[in-house]
Amino acid sequence: MAMRCEQVVDVLVDYIDGELDAEHSQRLQNHCDSCLHCARFVETYCRTGKICRKALSVTMPGSVESTLFEFLRTELQSG
Ligand SMILES: [Zn+2]
Numbered sequence: 001m002a003m004r005c006e007q008v009v010d011v012l013v014d015y016i017d018g019e020l021d022a023e024h025s026q027r028l029q030n031h032c033d034s035c036l037h038c039a040r041f042v043e044t045y046c047r048t049g050k051i052c053r054k055a056l057s058v059t060m061p062g063s064v065e066s067t068l069f070e071f072l073r074t075e076l077q078s079g
Pocket of ligand 1: 004005008031035037038039
């Protein structure tokens with residue numbers, strides 16, 4: 001049975017993490033072969049996910065964190 005677009009969204013996170021089982025991975029790929037919308041979505045999500053993971057794997061230095069925090073607080077108050 002073909003996977004529907006909603007199901008692609010449901011399993012996408014596991015797919016990106018490499019935790020999706022072979023059967024569902026295959027179904028997701030089959031769906032993307034015939035659904036350009038989902039193919040694009042998965043591609044974009046993969047790219048974004050990798051970038052986010054890379055950013056999160058680097059610990060933000062304390063000084064940067066507090067500067068950013070101060071900046072945001074000032075921005076929010078002045079807004
Ligand atoms: Zn689709």
